[in-house]
Amino acid sequence: MKKRKRTGQFSQGSIDSISNLPEDVMNLILVRLPIRDAVRTGILSKKWRYKWVNIPDIVFNEGCLMKGKSKTKHASAVDHVLLSHVGPICKFSCMSYVPGGSHFDRWILILSKKGIKKLSLKVNLLEKRYYVPSSIFNCQELCHLELFYCILKVPPTFKGFHNLLVLDLDNSISEDDIEYLISKCPLLERLKLYAEFFKRFHIHAPNLRYLEFYGFFRDLSIGSSPLLTNMSLDFCLPPDYWDDYEKGNNFLQFIGCSHGIERLALKGTVLQFLCVGSIPEKLSATYDHLKCLEVDIKLNSKEILAILCILRSAPNLKELKIGYYLDSVEGRYDLFEEEGDFWGAETQFDCLLSHLRTVEVFGVATLLDLVFIRCILSNAPVLEIMKIYTNDYVEAEEVSRILKELLRFRRASTAEILYLGHYEVTSW
Amino acid sequence: MSENNMEIIKPEVMKSFIWLQTSDGSIQQVEEEVAMFCPMICREILQSGTGSSKNYAISLPQQVNPAVLSLILDYCRFHQVPGRSNKERKSFDEKFIRIDTKRLCELTSAADSLQLKPLVDLTSRALARMIEGKTPEEIRETFHLPDDLTEEEKLEPLKNTTDDPRIRLLNRLYARKRKELKEKKKLKNVEVEEERVDDRSVDDLLSFINGDEGPKGVRAKQKKKNRRRKEQSKDPLSTVNQNNKELGSLEAGGTVVPSPSRTSKLPDTSDDAFTTKGDFEEVDVDDGIDPARKEELDREVEDFARRLNSDWPERMHFASLGQERKLVPTSNGNGSLHRYSRLERRLDFPTACNIVGRCPIVTPTRFQLQKVLSVFCFDVQREIIDVLEVLHLFI
Numbered sequence: 066m067k068k069r070k071r072t073g074q075f076s077q078g079s080i081d082s083i084s085n086l087p088e089d090v091m092n093l094i095l096v097r098l099p100i101r102d103a104v105r106t107g108i109l110s111k112k113w114r115y116k117w118v119n120i121p122d123i124v125f126n127e128g129c130l131m132k133g134k135s136k137t138k139h140a141s142a143v144d145h146v147l148l149s150h151v152g153p154i155c156k157f158s159c160m161s162y163v164p165g166g167s168h169f170d171r172w173i174l175i176l177s178k179k180g181i182k183k184l185s186l187k188v189n190l191l192e193k194r195y196y197v198p199s200s201i202f203n204c205q206e207l208c209h210l211e212l213f214y215c216i217l218k219v220p221p222t223f224k225g226f227h228n229l230l231v232l233d234l235d236n237s238i239s240e241d242d243i244e245y246l247i248s249k250c251p252l253l254e255r256l257k258l259y260a261e262f263f264k265r266f267h268i269h270a271p272n273l274r275y276l277e278f279y280g281f282f283r284d285l286s287i288g289s290s291p292l293l294t295n296m297s298l299d300f301c302l303p304p305d306y307w308d309d310y311e312k313g314n315n316f317l318q319f320i321g322c323s324h325g326i327e328r329l330a331l332k333g334t335v336l337q338f339l340c341v342g343s344i345p346e347k348l349s350a351t352y353d354h355l356k357c358l359e360v361d362i363k364l365n366s367k368e369i370l371a372i373l374c375i376l377r378s379a380p381n382l383k384e385l386k387i388g389y390y391l392d393s394v395e396g397r398y399d400l401f402e403e404e405g406d407f408w409g410a411e412t413q414f415d416c417l418l419s420h421l422r423t424v425e426v427f428g429v430a431t432l433l434d435l436v437f438i439r440c441i442l443s444n445a446p447v448l449e450i451m452k453i454y455t456n457d458y459v460e461a462e463e464v465s466r467i468l469k470e471l472l473r474f475r476r477a478s479t480a481e482i483l484y485l486g487h488y489e490v491t492s493w
Numbered sequence: 494m495s496e497n498n499m500e501i502i503k504p505e506v507m508k509s510f511i512w513l514q515t516s517d518g519s520i521q522q523v524e525e526e527v528a529m530f531c532p533m534i535c536r537e538i539l540q541s542g543t544g545s546s547k548n549y550a551i552s553l554p555q556q557v558n559p560a561v562l563s564l565i566l567d568y569c570r571f572h573q574v575p576g577r578s579n580k581e582r583k584s585f586d587e588k589f590i591r592i593d594t595k596r597l598c599e600l601t602s603a604a605d606s607l608q609l610k611p612l613v614d615l616t617s618r619a620l621a622r623m624i625e626g627k628t629p630e631e632i633r634e635t636f637h638l639p640d641d642l643t644e645e646e647k648l649e650p651l652k653n654t655t656d657d658p659r660i661r662l663l664n665r666l667y668a669r670k671r672k673e674l675k676e677k678k679k680l681k682n683v684e685v686e687e688e689r690v691d692d693r694s695v696d697d698l699l700s701f702i703n704g705d706e707g708p709k710g711v712r713a714k715q716k717k718k719n720r721r722r723k724e725q726s727k728d729p730l731s732t733v734n735q736n737n738k739e740l741g742s743l744e745a746g747g748t749v750v751p752s753p754s755r756t757s758k759l760p761d762t763s764d765d766a767f768t769t770k771g772d773f774e775e776v777d778v779d780d781g782i783d784p785a786r787k788e789e790l791d792r793e794v795e796d797f798a799r800r801l802n803s804d805w806p807e808r809m810h811f812a813s814l815g816q817e818r819k820l821v822p823t824s825n826g827n828g829s830l831h832r833y834s835r836l837e838r839r840l841d842f843p844t845a846c847n848i849v850g851r852c853p854i855v856t857p858t859r860f861q862l863q864k865v866l867s868v869f870c871f872d873v874q875r876e877i878i879d880v881l882e883v884l885h886l887f888i
Contacts, residue, residue: 080595080637081636081637081638081639082594082595082598082599082602082636083594083598083620083636083638084636084638085602086598086601086602086605087602087605089605090601090602090605090613090617093613093614093617094617094620094621094624095621097617097618097621097625098621098624098625099625102624102625102626105629106624106632108629108642109629109632109633109638110633110638110639110640110641110642111639111641111642112638113638114642167668167671
């Protein structure tokens with residue numbers, strides 16, 4: 066460490082240069098402190114007494130409240146901060162486990178008067194869901210809203226959040242309300258939704274760029290969203306639960322989404338669900354911008370056809386991630402019969418993956434899974450790296466058989482194949 | 494240089510310089526691309542054309558003295574080169590901010606005045622790191638801050654948290670309202686009883702709203718009670734305080750007419766408007782609202798009360814105690830509560846402010862405020878709390 070302190074008269078001088086920094090610079094400093102430290106600067110000196118009250122962001126995270134204090138103390142700490150604060154609040158986040166209900170009511174009321182722009186609230190899962198009060202709809206400056214485990218009911222008189230860009234609702238809203246809400250937020254760019262089940266999921270968000278939806282849907286339609294570049298769908302409901310539902314041409318209907326899409330993720334049993342109808346050879350349009358495709362497969366049959374369909378329509382694909390989705394240990398082995406006949410003459414892997422550079426395969430469990438990999442390898446001339454993870458229940462013997470088989474495969478490129486051991490699913 | 498005779502001149506020689514003048518008057522020249530990295534200098538060059546010669550040097554803000562300028566220019570010189578990797582930049586930054594706190598503060602201040610945002614971010618992060626996790630004494634030592642707060646002042650923030658009457662009041666109100674909403678569904682008879690209890694508070698309320706508070710209020714309360722009793726013989730009551738103390742109407746006089754169950758005691762709204770206005774004038778010295786406006790307010794409130802009444806004729810049986818029913822508004826449960834609160838909103842904000850503002854609530858005691866608010870339904874309470882907060886509590 067360079068010692069520049071001894072520059073003469075000011076080495077140990079008692080000049081206080083920090084207290085006179087302009088307010089916006091001071092705010093930049095204080096905002097980077099955990100809220101507790103920021104508030105404690107109030108007792109440093111007379112000049113510092115009210116420096117913290119102008120901070121634009123108030124973030125109460127799990128680590129920042131003192132351990133061992135009761136929940137009411139936490140709540141009163143938040144009260145103290147909110148009431149002493151002066152000026153507009155740009156961001157408020159309370160993700161720590163404060164008892165919900167009345168406390169949040171109060172805070173939302175205060176925040177609605179303070180021009181809040183970014184709001185994140187997480188209610189304790191052990192409590193009942195929190196009814197978000199209507200004063201939240203008065204927050205006209207809101208541009209980022211995140212609610213976890215609440216209940217948001219949109220009143221019919223709601224005029225809209227005209228500045229809302231990011232919306233993240235986890236288990237917090239019903240399907241009608243969400244449609245209505247989105248239709249009133251014309252600038253919405255990012256939407257993330259976790260829900261149990263939506264019968265119809267129609268969103269009309271012209272400015273939407275990013276969509277992430279976790280939850281079972283029967284009928285999905287994304288109205289014209291020309292800017293949509295990133296879409297991710299996920300649910301884990303097994304086929305037994307998809308009761309009587311139209312076997313229409315689901316696949317086409319769904320994928321007829323934005324043509325500018327760059328990243329598409331179909332996780333869980335989504336792809337399986339979409340394959341219930343018939344699967345075309347090729348999609349009706351080419352997705353020239355699709356660069357990254359992430360899919361989870363369960364059965365090595367129809368879903369492969371679906372993937373092929375997408376691959377044929379996405380000539381510029383650079384990254385491919387395949388997950389062998391397993392909902393049970395036995396489930397995988399049961400599929401042997403079905404899958405065995407799949408890669409027959411009818412299934413031609415005939416598309417050239419001319420831009421594919423990276424491939425990641427998660428949860429390989431049987432030799433059958435490798436067939437698809439073999440096809441990829443022989444059709445990807447510029448492939449750079451392929452990472453393979455086996456499923457964590459596969460035994461060592463099977464693993465070595467898989468690896469031996471992998472070694473045999475011809476490669477159209479000089480790709481590197483990395484075997485990275487068992488894949489551990491991180492819990493969400 | 495004519496175009497024909499143009500020599501091939503090496504790029505380095507062609508470098509142009511910008512002239513900068515610092516706060517102490519000294520002028521120095523700096524390579525153009527380095528100087529242009531600062532938005533403020535960039536703007537000066539482009540807009541006013543200064544900086545091209547010694548006589549027309551760009552004068553920098555006064556926070557920029559020569560020492561700090563040289564630091565800033567070092568920073569600019571490094572970062573304006575496009576080819577550097579992120580790692581390189583990061584490690585340069587780390588080393589760059591290892592200076593004493595005084596110079597770091599000066600640097601922050603100067604960078605801010607030159608609008609050099611990346612440097613401001615870097616330095617403020619560094620300063621934040623110096624503050625984070627330290628005890629106050631340590632921070633004071635690091636930055637040479639005087640320890641000039643009294644002990645009380647230091648403890649003050651802690652006191653506020655537990656004692657803030659607004660918080661306790663709000664908590665109590667919400668809790669109470671939730672409880673009442675539950676009870677309301679089950680026991681309707683009991684509610685009639687509750688209203689009796691409420692009456693006393695209504696009196697308090699009336700007297701309070703008529704401008705008394707604190708010890709004075711007690712005396713005035715007595716006076717009011719007597720006066721109220723005299724007015725019993727008047728007409729049937731008008732609005733409010735339904736079973737669950739959920740409805741209320743605000744009058745011009747700022748009084749709330751209590752529940753129908755206490756009909757014998759309760760005067761009519763319209764009558765009350767005039768009588769209590771009288772009362773009000775007696776007690777309230779500083780009523781800033783002129784009579785014309787008062788009339789208007791009276792009318793508005795009556796209108797409002799009428800609107801309330803017209804919506805819920807069916808709940809009139811609750812008002813039973815031998816009084817006329819027609820002016821009794823009710824709440825039909827959640828649905829109409831909702832409707833109610835929307836109507837309430839028609840009482841526009843200035844009016845509401847006026848009405849509430851007539852009660853000079855400087856620091857209401859919890860008791861008083863509770864009494865006032867308990868008359869109204871939950872949603873209305875919230876509205877009123879809004880208003881109160883705007884007026885007094887969130888200045």
